[in-house]
Amino acid sequence: MKITGAAAAGSMAFPGQAGLWCRLELTCDEGLAGESLCPVRVRDQALTLANDRLVDRDPRAASALWDRLAGNAGDDSAAAARASLDLACWDLAAKLRGEPLWKTLGGSRPRAMLHAAMPGVPESDDAVRRWLGNVAEVTAFRAGCLALSGMPATDARRLALIRDTLEKQVKPVDLAVDAGRSWPDERVRQLREIERSIDLSWVKVAVGPGDELACRRLVDSIRAAVCVGGELTSERGLMPWLHQRAANVIELDIHRLGITGALRAADAAFGFELPVVLAPAPGHVQVHLAPVLPSFMSAGIVDPAAENTGVFGDLRFVCGRGVMGDRPGAGLVFDRISPAAAKERSA
Amino acid sequence: MRITGYRYETYRMKLDRPIADCNLPEGLDLLPGSVLFIETDEGVEGISLGFGVEGVSALFHLIEGEDPREVVSLWAKVNDYIHKLGNEGAANGALSAMDIALWDLKAKLAEEPLWRTLGAADGRVKAYASGLDYCLSDEELFAFYRRMAERGIDGGKLKVGLDIEADMRRLGIMREALSIASDRPQLMIDSNEYWSPKQAVRFIRRIEEKFDLAWAEEPARRWDYAGLRLVSEQVGAAVATGENLNSVADFYPLIANQAVDVLNVAAGHSGITGCRQIAHLAHVYGLPVSMMNCQAEFMAHLAAALPNHVGMEVVDPGREQCLRFESYIEDGHIVLSDKPGLGIEIDEKALADLQANPPTGRGQFPFARREGAGRYVLPLRPGEVPWETSSREP
Numbered sequence: 001m002k003i004t005g006a007a008a009a010g011s012m013a014f015p016g017q018a019g020l021w022c023r024l025e026l027t028c029d030e031g032l033a034g035e036s037l038c039p040v041r042v043r044d045q046a047l048t049l050a051n052d053r054l055v056d057r058d059p060r061a062a063s064a065l066w067d068r069l070a071g072n073a074g075d076d077s078a079a080a081a082r083a084s085l086d087l088a089c090w091d092l093a094a095k096l097r098g099e100p101l102w103k104t105l106g107g108s109r110p111r112a113m114l115h116a117a118m119p120g121v122p123e124s125d126d127a128v129r130r131w132l133g134n135v136a137e138v139t140a141f142r143a144g145c146l147a148l149s150g151m152p153a154t155d156a157r158r159l160a161l162i163r164d165t166l167e168k169q170v171k172p173v174d175l176a177v178d179a180g181r182s183w184p185d186e187r188v189r190q191l192r193e194i195e196r197s198i199d200l201s202w203v204k205v206a207v208g209p210g211d212e213l214a215c216r217r218l219v220d221s222i223r224a225a226v227c228v229g230g231e232l233t234s235e236r237g238l239m240p241w242l243h244q245r246a247a248n249v250i251e252l253d254i255h256r257l258g259i260t261g262a263l264r265a266a267d268a269a270f271g272f273e274l275p276v277v278l279a280p281a282p283g284h285v286q287v288h289l290a291p292v293l294p295s296f297m298s299a300g301i302v303d304p305a306a307e308n309t310g311v312f313g314d315l316r317f318v319c320g321r322g323v324m325g326d327r328p329g330a331g332l333v334f335d336r337i338s339p340a341a342a343k344e345r346s347a
Numbered sequence: 348m349r350i351t352g353y354r355y356e357t358y359r360m361k362l363d364r365p366i367a368d369c370n371l372p373e374g375l376d377l378l379p380g381s382v383l384f385i386e387t388d389e390g391v392e393g394i395s396l397g398f399g400v401e402g403v404s405a406l407f408h409l410i411e412g413e414d415p416r417e418v419v420s421l422w423a424k425v426n427d428y429i430h431k432l433g434n435e436g437a438a439n440g441a442l443s444a445m446d447i448a449l450w451d452l453k454a455k456l457a458e459e460p461l462w463r464t465l466g467a468a469d470g471r472v473k474a475y476a477s478g479l480d481y482c483l484s485d486e487e488l489f490a491f492y493r494r495m496a497e498r499g500i501d502g503g504k505l506k507v508g509l510d511i512e513a514d515m516r517r518l519g520i521m522r523e524a525l526s527i528a529s530d531r532p533q534l535m536i537d538s539n540e541y542w543s544p545k546q547a548v549r550f551i552r553r554i555e556e557k558f559d560l561a562w563a564e565e566p567a568r569r570w571d572y573a574g575l576r577l578v579s580e581q582v583g584a585a586v587a588t589g590e591n592l593n594s595v596a597d598f599y600p601l602i603a604n605q606a607v608d609v610l611n612v613a614a615g616h617s618g619i620t621g622c623r624q625i626a627h628l629a630h631v632y633g634l635p636v637s638m639m640n641c642q643a644e645f646m647a648h649l650a651a652a653l654p655n656h657v658g659m660e661v662v663d664p665g666r667e668q669c670l671r672f673e674s675y676i677e678d679g680h681i682v683l684s685d686k687p688g689l690g691i692e693i694d695e696k697a698l699a700d701l702q703a704n705p706p707t708g709r710g711q712f713p714f715a716r717r718e719g720a721g722r723y724v725l726p727l728r729p730g731e732v733p734w735e736t737s738s739r740e741p
Contacts (some may be wrong), residue, residue, distance in 0.1 A: 058468070061468040063654070272599060
């Protein structure tokens with residue numbers, strides 16, 4: 001059983017995800033295709049990588065293939081390309097076994113805790129209300145995450161709005177914030193101000209190499225747990241955060257770490273007794289991992305009511321949880337033409 | 348696809364040769380064995396090998412009726428269940444055995460070898476030889492490592508601890524035996540927690556005056572992260588440890604405190620799922636792992652799928668009387684077969700024979716820690732080992 005080729009087609013946008021995405025396809029000699037979503041900006045990189053490193057390889061060797069692709073990880077683009085290929089390999093491996101990805105990974109059907117993650121900094125309180133309306137209509141989320149505006153009073157008011165809305169359906173709820181990139185010092189002061197009136201569960205911060213000690217100061221400065229990891233491009237990058245005790249929650253993004261890297265990083269987080277949250281992903285593919293991450297806490301969902309994105313996952317929302325279906329592989333269904341057909345049409 | 352039942356068989360096996368470390372220098376040639384069978388409604392059975400499966404009866408209800416392919420979730424379910432009393436002793440033995448049998452089942456149901464289910468590219472794993480050789484004469488020691496070297500194995504681990512002069516002589520014998528496989532064979536020593544940290548530093552430094560050691564195994568107690576770190580900082584060799592721990596939680600203080608350089612991982616580390624967690628934590632920390640020995644080298648399936656695995660211990664004392672398998676050693680590697688699951692079948696007739704006619708021999712496993720451990724070295728008594736010692740007793 002071997003991978004025979006790679007192709008990409010389409011152009012889709014997803015709420016809360018930067019840029020455009022395309023459908024990546026790995027074909028194999030058994031007539032099946034592994035599919036994933038790949039940022040359009042790294043499409044060519046992913047196809048080159050697939051042809052160089054994956055063709056003629058068995059897609060079921062996912063762990064080994066991840067390491068085989070490792071030489072190209074490092075910058076953000078390379079990591080995104082590598083992750084897209086890893087996702088397609090796992091999709092193919094699960095399809096070859098005729099089972100959903102969560103089962104291939106060794107999980108029982110995901111009934112994952114979710115957190116509603118509002119995409120971007122809201123323009124107004126009304127924007128928060130509209131988003132909450134969409135969210136609450138779909139299911140009773142037990143947690144909500146707001147991107148900070150930089151104005152503590154405004155942020156506290158919006159968080160209270162989220163809390164009060166979600167608690168109409170379920171109580172208690174966890175409140176989280178996305179503090180973005182520019183968090184040291186000024187952000188610390190802002191977060192402490194918010195904490196005077198809001199009980200924050202966790203604060204997500206965007207970090208890079210070298211931020212560990214500053215982040216450790218943040219851990220020591222606020223009541224809420226500090227969540228990092230969303231920018232990791234390799235599981236090995238988690239080490240300084242563990243070692244410096246510079247995080248209380250680890251966020252894993254399968255579109256940077258792939259499934260393989262996320263599994264490894266989650267095991268390491270478990271060793272340090274750190275909870276893991278999964279970053280939102282198009283098609284909600286990340287929820288497949290929930291039952292096999294030993295310290296899984298919740299999966300981010302940006303817009304559960306999103307339609308016409310060009311791809312449909314296999315997730316249902318039941319009582320605030322994400323329940324995966326039985327479609328083989330990652331369960332993605334594309335409403336666009338296949339890459340092969342697109343190529344033919346363009347020719 | 349549902350788990351419907353289980354059974355286990357226990358037996359005693361006589362080894363082809365005795366095995367020993369410095370805690371029981373005269374050694375033993377009898378080991379307890381057990382096989383756990385997990386049954387399904389499709390007639391496929393998963394097996395696990397080892398010992399200490401009696402606790403399964405208290406935990407089986409947690410997996411009964413479940414789909415064995417959901418092994419990682421089942422591991423978490425059992426691990427959560429035992430949290431109050433702890434993942435230790437009988438609970439750990441049962442969790443480990445059940446998890447291994449479920450992985451065997453998962454791979455069998457996919458009709459593929461377990462190494463493939465676990466994501467490895469192939470079923471080849473680098474091996475090193477480990478004689479558990481404290482009770483072997485110098486000639487037997489040479490013969491064992493030469494036999495391994497003839498199969499391409501270029502690393503060896505010697506049991507040491509009670510007589511440094513003799514340990515150094517025997518290290519030379521091991522190196523000579525392995526020299527047909529490599530100009531610079533990898534040399535390891537294992538003192539099985541007999542020394543205190545400072546004794547370890549003194550003895551290892553003396554050995555290092557003459558030998559380049561790849562690692563020193565269990566130079567201090569398994570949980571003594573400060574002592575292990577001290578040894579790691581004060582000797583040239585890497586410190587390897589962990590074989591007697593139970594889970595990733597036990598490894599956490601060692602890793603977080605930089606007390607270990609090579610992690611010895613094993614089936615008893617909460618099964619394949621738990622062992623993989625440890626290896627992944629080590630990988631994130633940039634640390635290598637080494638799989639401990641087991642019957643028919645079945646844990647090589649996991650080792651093949653680990654990104655940071657450096658070599659699996661091969662003891663080969665003859666523990667496979669009731670097993671049928673096709674893995675072998677070639678060019679210094681364990682080569683696993685393409686048979687589904689672990690690739691091991693139980694010879695039920697041979698097993699029944701072992702149960703009906705338990706072999707007799709010497710020693711009892713597990714054995715006690717030797718007097719003086721961590722305090723003073725109790726010299727070898729005359730006749731305690733079949734090799735020339737430098738020690739004298741009044």
